Amino acid sequence: MLTVGIDIGSITTKIAMMDDSRLLHTDVALSGYDMDKAWRDIYARMLQSTSKKDSDVKYIVSTGYGRNIVDAAQKKITEITCHAAGAKYFYPKVKAVIDIGGQDSKFIKIDDSGSVADFVMNDKCAAGTGRFLEVMARALHVEIKDFAAMSNKATKAAVISNMCTVFAESEVISLIAKGESRENIIAGIHESIASRMMSMMNRSGVVKPIVMTGGVSKNMGMRQALEKKIGATIDVPEQAQICGAIGAAILGANSK
Amino acid sequence: MKKKFAYYDTGHEFPEEIVMAAGFTPYKILGDVHVSTDPADRYVQNYICPFSRSCLTEGMAHSQEWAGIAFCHGCDTTNNQYDIWKYHVKTDFLYWINTPAKNDKISRKFHSHELRRFKEHLEKKYDVEITDDKLKEAIKKSNKIKSLMRQLAALRSVKDITNEEYFLAARKCVQMDKDELINDLEKTFQEWKGRPAFPKNMVPVLVTGSDITYPEAMQIFESAGLRVVRDDLSLGERYFAQTIPEGGDPIEALTIYNSRIPQPPTKIPFHVRLDYLRQCLKETKVAGIVLQRLMFCEPNGLDFPFLSRELKKDGYKLIVIEREYTPTIDQQFVSRLESFRELITQ
Numbered sequence: 001m002l003t004v005g006i007d008i009g010s011i012t013t014k015i016a017m018m019d020d021s022r023l024l025h026t027d028v029a030l031s032g033y034d035m036d037k038a039w040r041d042i043y044a045r046m047l048q049s050t051s052k053k054d055s056d057v058k059y060i061v062s063t064g065y066g067r068n069i070v071d072a073a074q075k076k077i078t079e080i081t082c083h084a085a086g087a088k089y090f091y092p093k094v095k096a097v098i099d100i101g102g103q104d105s106k107f108i109k110i111d112d113s114g115s116v117a118d119f120v121m122n123d124k125c126a127a128g129t130g131r132f133l134e135v136m137a138r139a140l141h142v143e144i145k146d147f148a149a150m151s152n153k154a155t156k157a158a159v160i161s162n163m164c165t166v167f168a169e170s171e172v173i174s175l176i177a178k179g180e181s182r183e184n185i186i187a188g189i190h191e192s193i194a195s196r197m198m199s200m201m202n203r204s205g206v207v208k209p210i211v212m213t214g215g216v217s218k219n220m221g222m223r224q225a226l227e228k229k230i231g232a233t234i235d236v237p238e239q240a241q242i243c244g245a246i247g248a249a250i251l252g253a254n255s256k
Numbered sequence: 257m258k259k260k261f262a263y264y265d266t267g268h269e270f271p272e273e274i275v276m277a278a279g280f281t282p283y284k285i286l287g288d289v290h291v292s293t294d295p296a297d298r299y300v301q302n303y304i305c306p307f308s309r310s311c312l313t314e315g316m317a318h319s320q321e322w323a324g325i326a327f328c329h330g331c332d333t334t335n336n337q338y339d340i341w342k343y344h345v346k347t348d349f350l351y352w353i354n355t356p357a358k359n360d361k362i363s364r365k366f367h368s369h370e371l372r373r374f375k376e377h378l379e380k381k382y383d384v385e386i387t388d389d390k391l392k393e394a395i396k397k398s399n400k401i402k403s404l405m406r407q408l409a410a411l412r413s414v415k416d417i418t419n420e421e422y423f424l425a426a427r428k429c430v431q432m433d434k435d436e437l438i439n440d441l442e443k444t445f446q447e448w449k450g451r452p453a454f455p456k457n458m459v460p461v462l463v464t465g466s467d468i469t470y471p472e473a474m475q476i477f478e479s480a481g482l483r484v485v486r487d488d489l490s491l492g493e494r495y496f497a498q499t500i501p502e503g504g505d506p507i508e509a510l511t512i513y514n515s516r517i518p519q520p521p522t523k524i525p526f527h528v529r530l531d532y533l534r535q536c537l538k539e540t541k542v543a544g545i546v547l548q549r550l551m552f553c554e555p556n557g558l559d560f561p562f563l564s565r566e567l568k569k570d571g572y573k574l575i576v577i578e579r580e581y582t583p584t585i586d587q588q589f590v591s592r593l594e595s596f597r598e599l600i601t602q
Contacts (some may be wrong), residue, residue, distance in 0.1 A: 104588070
């Protein structure tokens with residue numbers, strides 16, 4: 001049975017098509033201003049590339065902040081539940097998920113049955129999210145994709161003490177003015193986010209094994225900073241950014 | 257129509273009955289989330305509780321409509337704003353009633369003294385005699401209101417009563433003429449009794465934390481499919497959970513009453529609030545607990561780690577969530593509540 005998960009995030013829209021437990025197709029596109037157009041376009045592209053018809057799709061589940069826009073979805077499920085299901089698909093023994101997305105960060109605990117046991121999210125603030133990294137990348141004139149490689153070259157992580165994105169940006173600019181290397185600043189930014197994530201995780205209690213999902217998981221430097229803080233390795237699925245959409249498609253199959 | 261006497265109290269410490277016995281209608285200042293707090297922001301930094309800035313804005317705009325204003329030590333933020341009000345809110349009578357943080361013999365004696373002092377100041381200022389009989393009559397009226405509210409609140413878990421409807425009834429209690437209020441609540445009770453059963457698509461929860469002072473905040477819970485069937489809020493169950501003793505000296509009765517009301521976050525020791533929550537949870541079956549905190553609300557921020565740890569140990573599912581002071585339905589807030597709903601219903 002073909003099911004589709006559509007995850008409309010603040011920055012990107014992700015889609016996954018599954019045939020029972022087999023992943024057939026995934027895709028990512030920018031959400032942009034017109035989220036309705038974004039999911040329709042990515043959905044049409046999916047049908048074209050898989051040579052499937054709309055009528056072949058038996059169940060659609062939408063998730064993410066834009067989930068209510070998807071009028072074709074039979075069910076709308078929050079990204080917490082979907083990311084947990086997606087992580088479980090890749091790592092059946094997973095006990096917790098770290099998901100750092102464009103505008104929020106989450107720590108999700110999963111019980112033995114695969115259901116969400118608890119979750120904590122960042123306060124309503126960009127600190128500790130993908131947006132924080134974007135702002136810092138702009139201040140440093142560095143592409144986010146280069147963050148991982150550059151932080152690996154750091155000799156000593158700079159200390160970023162401000163949690164507020166706006167003030168942290170000023171702090172970064174001050175560090176540049178003082179002649180601190182960009183590599184050290186980037187490593188400091190990763191440590192700052194990892195510290196924030198760790199204090200959030202401590203509120204719920206850290207359990208292992210941990211899987212990281214969301215767009216920020218593509219940043220190896222961020223992952224290493226988190227591993228150092230937690231004192232354990234973190235698994236990152238190849239399709240980490242699409243975990244929410246995959247989870248939605250899985251939950252769609254279960255709903256049918 | 258009786259003139260309103262305003263009070264500023266983010267807990268439930270204000271002795272409404274003394275003001276009623278003096279011939280006024282007690283009016284709790286609750287601010288207005290739809291009105292910009294720019295006037296108050298000139299005197300209070302905007303990283304201080306937005307609700308308190310909204311109350312100051314209301315005080316600055318409407319103080320002349322009120323006979324006077326009294327403060328109670330509801331929380332530490334409002335406590336510290338008394339002097340700001342003294343300078344910037346025009347009123348003939350601004351009074352401070354200190355309420356103890358502890359609940360022991362000496363604290364109760366102190367509180368009783370504070371209530372008598374307030375009574376004497378009112379008598380002197382407004383040239384009225386607040387007799388024991390008038391106080392006893394006010395206490396009876398208050399108890400009638402509390403009893404009606406308890407009956408209404410109990411219907412939340414069995415009938416289709418929206419979060420907003422309950423909130424509006426609770427808000428009337430602290431702002432409306434008490435005789436009109438009794439008629440209104442009696443009619444509401446008759447109407448609510450005939451309502452359909454608790455809807456199957458809604459999930460019952462207990463809400464505690466910062467006071468919810470505008471209906472839009474309650475609508476958010478509704479949007480997420482959560483029904484507040486129990487609460488631990490000053491603009492809610494704390495107002496009517498206890499009855500004021502009707503015998504003996506009325507000021508002593510008010511002191512005893514104050515020592516028995518469910519404890520807000522500013523009081524010590526911590527476990528009294530926890531015990532009360534446990535009792536509520538024992539009385540009413542809920543699927544989860546929402547510990548919501550208004551941005552910058554320090555008292556609740558300090559209580560939550562302890563409360564959430566203990567309640568989780570008891571096996572309850574709960575969410576700790578921060579909200580902003582806005583009438584706009586905040587989708588991020590709704591999303592978190594929806595995730596919580598999924599967690600407790602999966």
